Amino acid sequence: MATIKLDIFRFDEATDTIPHRDVVAVDLPETTTVLDALEYAKSEIDGSISFRRSCRSAICGSCSMNIAGTTGLACKTACNTVMDEDGVVKVDPMPNFQPMKDLVVHMDPFWDKYSRLKPYLQPADRDEEHPTERRVSPEDMKKLVDVANCVMCATCYALCPVVSVDPAFAGPAAIAYAYRFIEDVRDDHRKERIAQISEDYLWLCAHCYACSYCPKHVDPNDRIIDVKRAAISDRVMMDERGPRHALVVSRTIKHSGMLEETEVIQGTVGRFNVRGLLKVAPLGMRMAMRGKLPPLFMKPIPKVDEVRQIFETLEVPVS
Ligand code: SF4
Numbered sequence: 499m500a501t502i503k504l505d506i507f508r509f510d511e512a513t514d515t516i517p518h519r520d521v522v523a524v525d526l527p528e529t530t531t532v533l534d535a536l537e538y539a540k541s542e543i544d545g546s547i548s549f550r551r552s553c554r555s556a557i558c559g560s561c562s563m564n565i566a567g568t569t570g571l572a573c574k575t576a577c578n579t580v581m582d583e584d585g586v587v588k589v590d591p592m593p594n595f596q597p598m599k600d601l602v603v604h605m606d607p608f609w610d611k612y613s614r615l616k617p618y619l620q621p622a623d624r625d626e627e628h629p630t631e632r633r634v635s636p637e638d639m640k641k642l643v644d645v646a647n648c649v650m651c652a653t654c655y656a657l658c659p660v661v662s663v664d665p666a667f668a669g670p671a672a673i674a675y676a677y678r679f680i681e682d683v684r685d686d687h688r689k690e691r692i693a694q695i696s697e698d699y700l701w702l703c704a705h706c707y708a709c710s711y712c713p714k715h716v717d718p719n720d721r722i723i724d725v726k727r728a729a730i731s732d733r734v735m736m737d738e739r740g741p742r743h744a745l746v747v748s749r750t751i752k753h754s755g756m757l758e759e760t761e762v763i764q765g766t767v768g769r770f771n772v773r774g775l776l777k778v779a780p781l782g783m784r785m786a787m788r789g790k791l792p793p794l795f796m797k798p799i800p801k802v803d804e805v806r807q808i809f810e811t812l813e814v815p816v817s
């Protein structure tokens with residue numbers, strides 16, 4: 499047995515203007531999950547402690563919260579893996595969400611973004627080849643099973659730095675779930691789906707991999723790369739800055755083995771976009787004054803053939 503001190507964020511939007519913290523000590527085996535420790539504290543010590551939960555087995559996705567500084571499922575986190583040397587386990591509501599009561603947050607922005615992407619199958623009205631059923635081959639289904647494991651816990655959304663600075667960004671879970679239908683051979687709205695997710699700032703993802711910590715191993719970051727690849731291969735909204743930037747970065751690295759920054763700026767902003775180029779001109783002038791202006795033309799590095807070979811092997815699109 500161990501004394502686990504739950505250091506809990508307390509706030510009630512109905513009555514409080516600022517949050518405070520309560521420390522509630524519970525005597526339980528140190529391998530108890532954070533959720534079970536909270537349940538014990540609520541049933542035995544303070545019935546007003548609020549948090550969401552249902553399954554207690556990492557299936558429903560309700561109990562996501564910030565535990566000892568990082569977000570995860572309380573029912574999948576043992577206290578001894580997160581407590582400090584004094585036995586304290588700090589629990590807070592998920593970041594990137596407005597707290598409602600204690601560890602309960604307003605999930606509306608998360609669900610709104612998810613719903614905008616129409617998370618359900620939209621098959622063609624008539625399919626002459628399959629009048630009674632639409633079958634999916636095991637190979638095609640393999641691409642979808644990992645994403646289908648998503649329990650909508652919003653852990654990835656809470657961890658995403660882009661969501662924190664730009665709330666318009668759809669976020670990792672919604673994009674990963676869009677992928678699930680974009681790649682479903684039975685669905686008939688692939689292009690519309692890619693266009694919608696592009697409008698919802700798909701290209702803002704900075705590929706920081708923060709969302710790769712997913713309790714269900716969905717790997718939203720990799721699915722976002724897949725959706726970007728689909729956008730390029732299907733030529734959807736290619737006049738946007740995001741795909742132009744991705745392609746010019748690839749093109750210059752394939753050409754010289756280096757990032758050709760001058761070319762990247764022109765290719766991203768648009769070579770004939772005078773207004774856009776004028777906007778970045780002051781930055782160029784400041785760099786020139788500090789002697790940091792990148793060269794206009796770059797010579798390929800000596801082993802550029804090896805770099806090009808990587809591009810060929812990975813089939814990286816460059817145009
Ligand atoms: S992708 Fe993973 S972390 Fe994100 S909502 Fe789904 S299960 Fe949770």
Ligand code: SF4
Nearest residue numbers: 658703704706707709
């Ligand atoms: S990889 Fe993209 S979606 Fe995932 S946390 Fe980073 S910025 Fe957000």
Ligand code: FES
Nearest residue numbers: 553554559561573
């Ligand atoms: S209680 Fe269902 S995922 Fe934790």
